[in-house]
Amino acid sequence: MIRVPWIDRFDGLADLTPELRAELEARSAVVTLPQGRIAFAPGHSPENMLLLLSGTVRVYQVSEGGREIVLYRVESGESCVLTTACLLSHEDYAAEGVAESDVEAVAIPRSLFDDLLARSKTFRTFVFAAYSQRIVDLFRVIDQVAFGRIDIRLAERLTALARGRSEVRTTHQQLASELGTAREVVSRQLQEFQRRGWITQSRGAIGLADPGSLQHLAATPG
C-alpha cells in the first residue's frame, strides 16, 4: 500500500541516522483507524504516539453542558503530539480525538518514543517542533473564542472545511460544535451569508457560491 518509506513523509525525521531509522521502522507499526473511531478520550489515554500518513484526526473538547469545541486537527504528515505528554507523564486528558476519515498512521509505542527521545537530537527537535505548533494552535483558539467575531470565525471555518471544493457536507449543529457556539447562531449567520449570495444551503450541505467574499470576511481583522 505504501511504497516509499513512511519516514520520508515527515520532514523532521529525514535526518535520523540509518541505525535509528531502522529501529524506528522495526519497532513501530502502521495501523488504520476506521472513520469515526475514537483515537483517545478522557480516562482512556493512548498507548502510542501516532504519526498520520493519511486522513485526519479531529481533536475537540466536550464541556460539562455537553457542548463541544474543536481544538485542532491532526493532518497527514503531522503527529498527535499532545498525547505524548500523557504517554510519558501518565496524566489523563481532557480532550477527545476521533478519526474524521479513515486514518492510516504509524504507532510509536511508549518505550520506543522514550528511547528515541534519549538517543536522537533530531527526534527531540521533531517532537518539540510539533508541540510548538499545537500550542500555538491552542493560543489561536483562545484568542478567537475570547475576542473573535462569530461571522468571521464561521467564514474562516467554512473556507477551511471546503479545502478548495465548492461544497461542504456538514450540518449547522456540526459547525456550531466546530466553533463552540450554538446551532441557532450558526443558522442565523448562514442565512445572512445566503442573503448576500455567498452560499447556498440544502439539508446537510452548504454550497460556496462566492468563496472569495467568504475568504475576504475571514481575513478581516478584529
Added chain:
Amino acid sequence: MIRVPWIDRFDGLADLTPELRAELEARSAVVTLPQGRIAFAPGHSPENMLLLLSGTVRVYQVSEGGREIVLYRVESGESCVLTTACLLSHEDYAAEGVAESDVEAVAIPRSLFDDLLARSKTFRTFVFAAYSQRIVDLFRVIDQVAFGRIDIRLAERLTALARGRSEVRTTHQQLASELGTAREVVSRQLQEFQRRGWITQSRGAIGLADPGSLQHLAATPG
C-alpha cells in the same frame, strides 16, 4: 539566601542521579527577575528554561485589538515549560510572560536542557509532566471562555487572587484582562457582588467580605 539545594524543591527532579544533579547545579544559574520584568514575549524567545524558586510569572496573550487574557501562572516549584518548545524548535511565541512579583529562578540553558533530555529519563518525565499540566490549563481556559459564565469566572478569579487573604489589590481593568473581558463588564459584576454584600470596593482594591459565598458561586457548575 537559599540553603537547601534548589533541586530538592522540584519533586520530579529528586530522583536524578548524583552525577546529573551535580551537572545540573554546575551548568545552571540562579537568576532574579524584578517585578514587572518581561520574561519572554513574541519575537523575543527565551534563551533559558526557567524553574521558579520564588515569585510568580503571569503568562498572558494580547489580541490584535490590544485586549488581554491570562493563560496561566507559573508558581514557585513549577517550570516555564511551554517556552522549552521554542527553546528546541526555535519557534516564536504568541504569548508573553511577565514577573508578577520579584522572581528567583534557575535558568537552564538550551544546551543543558537538551543534554538532560538525552541522558535522564527522570528529566524527560519531569518535562512532559510539566507539559501535561500546562496543556490541561489551556484546555480549561478554552472551556471557561467558550462556555463559562462571567460571574462565576470572576468569583473564581477573585478567590484565587486573594490566596486566602481578605483583600485583593487590583483594578477592574486588570480583572478584565485576567478573564479576557471588558472593564465595564467587571465593574457591573462587582457592583452586583457588592450589592449582595460579598465584597467591598475601594479604588484599586477589593475586600472580600464573604469569601464563602464567592467560593460557592465559583463552584456552581454551568
Added chain:
DNA sequence: GTCCGGTCGGTGACTAGGTCACTGATCCGA
C-alpha cells in the same frame, strides 16, 4: 403507497455580555 420517529433547520422572545461615549472621583507629582 403512508405512517412514524429522528434529524435538520427556522423563528421569535428573551438574556448575558461586549461596545461606545461620556462622566465624575481620586491620586499624585509639578
Added chain:
DNA sequence: TCGGATCAGTGACCTAGTCACCGACCGGAC
C-alpha cells in the same frame, strides 16, 4: 493647588447565546 493620569460608574446600544417551539425532510416499517 493645579493638571494630567488613572480609576470607576453609567446609559444606550449591539452581538451572541438561550429557550421554546415549529415545520420540513429523510428513511425505514408496514
